[in-house]
Amino acid sequence: MLIEIEHLTKIYKMGAEEVHALDGIDLSIERGEYVAIMGASGSGKSTLMNILGCLDVPTSGTYRLDDELVSAMDDDRLAAIRNRQIGFVFQTFNLLPRSDAFHNVELPLIYAGMSRPERRQRVEEALVAVGLSDRTRHRPNELSGGQRQRVAIARALVNAPSIILADEPTGNLDSRTSEDIMAAFRKIHDAGNTVLLVTHEEDIAAHADRRVRLRDGRIESDSRAA
Amino acid sequence: MRLLFEGLKLGIAALWAHKLRTFLTLLGHIMGVITVITLVSLIQGLNHYVSEKILVQGANLFYVDKIGLAFNEEDFLKRLRRRNLDMDDFDAVRTRNETLANVGAMVQTNATLKYKKRKLNQMGVVGITADSPLFDPYPIASGRALRAEDTDHRRRVAVLGHEVATELFPIGDPIGEEIRVGSRKYTVIGVLGERGKVLGQSTDNFVAIPITEMLGWFHDLSFFTVLAQPLPNVSTEEAQEEVRWILRGSRGLRPKDAENFEVYSSDALMRLYQTLTGGIFAVLVGVGSISLVVGGIVIMNIMMVSVTERTREIGVRKSLGARRKDILNQFLLESVVLTLAGGLIGVVFGFSVSMLVSATTGFPARITGSATILGLGVSAIVGIFFGVYPAFRAARLDPVAALRYE
Secondary structure (H helix, E strand, O other): OOEEEEEEEEEEEEOOEEEEEEEEEEEEEOOOOEEEEEOOOOOOHHHHHHHHOOOOOOOEEEEEEOOEEHHHOOHHHHHHHHHHHEEEEOOOOOOOOOOOHHHHHHHHHHHOOOOHHHHHHHHHHHHHHOOOOOOOOOOHHHOOHHHHHHHHHHHHHOOOOOEEEEEOOOOOOOHHHHHHHHHHHHHHHHOOOEEEEEEOOHHHHOOOOEEEEEEOOEEEEEEEOO | OHHHHHHHHHHHHHHHHOHHHHHHHHHHHHHHHHHHHHHHHHHHHHHHHHHHHHHHHOOOOEEEEOOOOOOOHHHHHHHHOOOOOOHHHHHHHHHHOOOEEEEEEEEEEEEEEEEOOEEEEEEEEEEEOOOOHHHOOOOEEEEOOOOHHHHHOOOOEEEEOHHHHHHHOOOOOOOOOEEEEOOEEEEEEEEEOOOOEEOOEEOOOEEEEEHHHHOOOOOOOOOOEEEEEEOOOOOHHHHHHHHHHHHHHHOOOOOOOOOOOEEEEHHHHHHHHHHHHHHHHHHHHHHHHHHHHHHHHHHHHHHHHHHHHOHHHHHHHHHOOOOHHHHHHHHHHHHHHHHHHHHHHHHHHHHHHHHHHHHHHOOOOOOOHHHHHHHHHHHHHHHHHHHHHHHHHHHHOOHHHHHHOO
């Protein structure tokens, strides 16, 4: 099992009031799955994504990623897990504006401490994989929205992580570009990667093989496509 | 190391992206470095100049006279009442010492020098023994130096300082010519090489004559000075101690009597200079450093702004695996690159300013590697000191909150 979550809760204190963003989640995901995590805003899906992505730690409960107990790790070990195991794709792309596509994709490898020639090779492979081999020296503002998101996908893939974690990856794109991006995720999944898609859009979620619906911090339904 | 290099590149790139802002931010720091570098090069120039001029007579030369280094008028007047040193004291030291390579004696006064119709008022007249160590820094330019037979026979011969020679004899060779010192006639036997000015005072405007001859008409021995140079394998302290004992004997002092003469060296003169000026210089550099602190605060401020502006970037970096240490290093390197760049500009301009001061006022500035290292080192410290808090803030940011930051 790649992801194993048991009795996960996350409680935020808003003044005197406690908000149970996650209220006892149990979830298992196997390597190679393509899962959509769905829910309205306030359902807890962002909180779950942050914890799955090791950006945040739960208040209680356990989270095992690839047999490592992530929920008990400190900041720096979480950073190392994010670097090796997680590839993020954000709604707003989150590319460094002053760096070109090459350097943006290279960043995770720098933090991994990889040598320059090895980095160069990996970055070029990743950019070829998303069809941007001719845009390596372009900065984000010289690229279209779809191209930016593909740079972000290349960045997520470059470290060969266990999970690709996409948070509303098509939220800022028109429907045609969205289809391109979703096709890219399908290809990534078909290549053997585990893809977690966080979305509130039904037609985007329809691309996934399994759909987990959250409501008020609990799993409302967990269904697989026929 | 790899990360450090990447960080350096990042830092330079980030600063280059805001060239004008970077420059304005740095202005305070640059001014601070200019101030400190200018002060340090002027001070070092002065120190070097003074030590070169004071110590030129050989660091181990020492002097004995009755006044010594008197630091106030009271001391001076008290010492002036002491018994004079004289040729008997000199002879005692010369004949009894076992530690000295060379001993000389000297008296000085001022007199008018004349050659035909040329006249020089108030020139130094130095009565001196032959082969005196005092003349080590003055090589003979032409003719010959004073010899033992000149003093033994009280010959009326003179060796001219360089300036005296050029003023009295603008054309022609002075050797063999007759000049007047006061009303007495002397034959010129040699001319000394040029030594130049010390703190604006010429050191070449005197005439040297045999001390034995001078004592025939000059009777004020208040400033009669014995000069001594220790043997190469003897320390100055040891030689001074021996000279003290010899003089105590020759001047009839009993063991419990205080010495009525002073032994001092050019080292002591140098130390005196250093104690007098060291404090002043430290205060000057300290005051100059205040502007470095002000510049540093400006840099801290702009780094805080930079961290806030780039909160989202920090979040992205953290999501990609940057540890706290990586973020800390990134911002720390950025502020160090900033201050080092300022330091470099400051050092260059600081040296230019001190050269300018030197060229316009004649003040002896000196550009040294140590001042450069000081300028850059202080810059790096300012960068680290004032950069560490903003960098720490950046490193501590919560990745979730940072990614959500608009």
